[in-house]
Amino acid sequence: LLILFITAWFIFAIQFSTDRLAGTDGFFHIKLASLYWQQGPFRGDFPWMRHTILENNFIDHHLVLHLLQAPFTAVLPLNQAAKGSAAFFGTLAIFSFYLLLRKLKVAYAEGWSLLLLCCSFPFLYRMNMPRAQALGVLLFCAFLAAWYSKRPRVLFAVVLVFTWAYQLCMLLIPLALLLYVAAKFVDEKSDTKPLKATFAGLGLGHIINFYFPLNLYFMYLHVGIVALNKAKLRTGSEWKPYSSWFIAESSWPTSVAIFMVIAFLFVSKEVRPSARTVGLFFLMSFFFFLLVKNRRWMEYWPVFSLLFAASGCDDLVRRGGQAPPRLPWWMVVLLSLCLLGLFYKHGA
Numbered sequence: 228l229l230i231l232f233i234t235a236w237f238i239f240a241i242q243f244s245t246d247r248l249a250g251t252d253g254f255f256h257i258k259l260a261s262l263y264w265q266q267g268p269f270r271g272d273f274p275w276m277r278h279t280i281l282e283n284n285f286i287d288h289h290l291v292l293h294l295l296q297a298p299f300t301a302v303l304p305l306n307q308a309a310k311g312s313a314a315f316f317g318t319l320a321i322f323s324f325y326l327l328l329r330k331l332k333v334a335y336a337e338g339w340s341l342l343l344l345c346c347s348f349p350f351l352y353r354m355n356m357p358r359a360q361a362l363g364v365l366l367f368c369a370f371l372a373a374w375y376s377k378r379p380r381v382l383f384a385v386v387l388v389f390t391w392a393y394q395l396c397m398l399l400i401p402l403a404l405l406l407y408v409a410a411k412f413v414d415e416k417s418d419t420k421p422l423k424a425t426f427a428g429l430g431l432g433h434i435i436n437f438y439f440p441l442n443l444y445f446m447y448l449h450v451g452i453v454a455l456n457k458a459k460l461r462t463g464s465e466w467k468p469y470s471s472w473f474i475a476e477s478s479w480p481t482s483v484a485i486f487m488v489i490a491f492l493f494v495s496k497e498v499r500p501s502a503r504t505v506g507l508f509f510l511m512s513f514f515f516f517l518l519v520k521n522r523r524w525m526e527y528w529p530v531f532s533l534l535f536a537a538s539g540c541d542d543l544v545r546r547g548g549q550a551p552p553r554l555p556w557w558m559v560v561l562l563s564l565c566l567l568g569l570f571y572k573h574g575a
Contacts, residue, residue: 230325230340235318237344242314242355248306249313253357256289257309260296268294268437286438286445291392292359313357320354320364324530327368328537331375331503334544339537346529347478349469353526359393360526366392367527370399371534374406375503379424386425390432394446399425402510409506413499465523474518481529485511488539501542507535 248254262269273285287293295316299308324343328336344351353360366389373382389396403425411417436442475482492500500508511531517524 230337231318231322233341234321234325234344235314238317238321238351238355239314241351242310242317246306248309249352249356250358253309253313256293256357257296257300257305257312259287260293260312261300261305261308263293264297264300270438284441284444286441288394288442288445289359289392290437291388292362295362296357309357313355313361316361316365317354320361320368323365323368324534327372327534330372331538332541333537334541336537339533342480342484343529343533346481346484346533347525349477349522349525350529353523359395363393363395364526364530367530370402374403374421377418377421379420382421383424383428386428387432390429391436396429396432397446399429401513405509405513406506409509410502413502413505465521467522468520469518469522469525471519478525478529481532484536485532488536488543491543492539495543498542500539504535504538504542507531507538511535 242249268287268290269285271285276285296308296312299312299315302308303311321340321343325336325340328339333339354364366385369385370382370389373379373385386396386399389399403422407417407419407422433439433442433446438445469477492498492504511528511534514524514528514531518528
């Protein structure tokens with residue numbers, strides 16, 4: 228509860244330090260959510276998006292997000308509903324990171340969760356947008372929790388919801404393959420059930436869909452045309468890359484944590500990285516490759532990077548079946564006060 232309180236305080240403080248919304252797309256999302264509350268989800272004609280592919284064949288690839296945002300629009304003005312929902316889901320996203328570390332029984336889960344709050348200011352900015360990024364982090368964490376706990380039915384359900392919530396569900400294909408390869412790499416017993424559950428959830432989620440079969444055509448347009456962009460279409464700024472210096476300057480705590488853990492694992496002669504650590508290293512590298520191409524992946528790279536660093540640190544500090552060490556409550560409070568000081572110093 229202490230980590231949840233600290234996370235909520237931090238995210239809400241950032242969100243309501245201004246009366247403006249982070250980004251511009253949030254205005255569309257919250258208005259659509261309010262229309263859902265009044266009329267229910269749209270299908271077919273959507274006259275508010277003239278001269279686009281969605282005018283006559285509307286597809287909502289953020290359906291779950293808008294359904295979750297809708298209750299906020301019923302009790303708050305739209306601007307406050309957008310900010311309140313963004314802060315709420317941003318809090319849940321970062322708290323899900325902590326719950327995942329606890330589920331994986333990683334050492335010092337509290338410390339890694341607090342580090343996530345100060346690891347990258349572009350990450351915090353994107354977590355405070357009233358868009359699907361925070362929901363994506365939450366679902367990615369749920370996916371990893373189900374994968375590593377070897378619960379294929381739960382994994383199937385998470386993937387199914389992900390398919391209805393966000394078009395980035397397609398990234399679960401390379402992620403699942405990388406996790407499977409990592410297990411084979413360290414000679415763990417091969418288990419194809421999580422892999423099958425992932426593919427089954429994706430397939431069924433696209434078929435049992437409010438917008439089927441148009442959702443398949445939209446996926447082709449969104450992934451095949453816009454994401455790959457072989458035709459060099461004009462796209463928004465989030466599809467352009469950051470400079471390497473900006474990534475290093477804005478997210479240096481993440482980079483330092485990664486390099487320290489890699490260095491200690493490399494020089495240690497007694498510790499062999501676990502399959503979990505190798506898998507998270509693959510996922511971190513995958514998202515870094517995406518980040519080099521497009522800045523929009525900043526909302527995920529720090530999460531997977533710190534997951535890898537936390538898992539690698541756990542391999543280094545624990546032996547056998549020891550219980551994972553935890554930070555005492557007074558240290559969590561002390562670190563939180565340091566975060567408070569950094570927040571107000573930055574705000575000043």
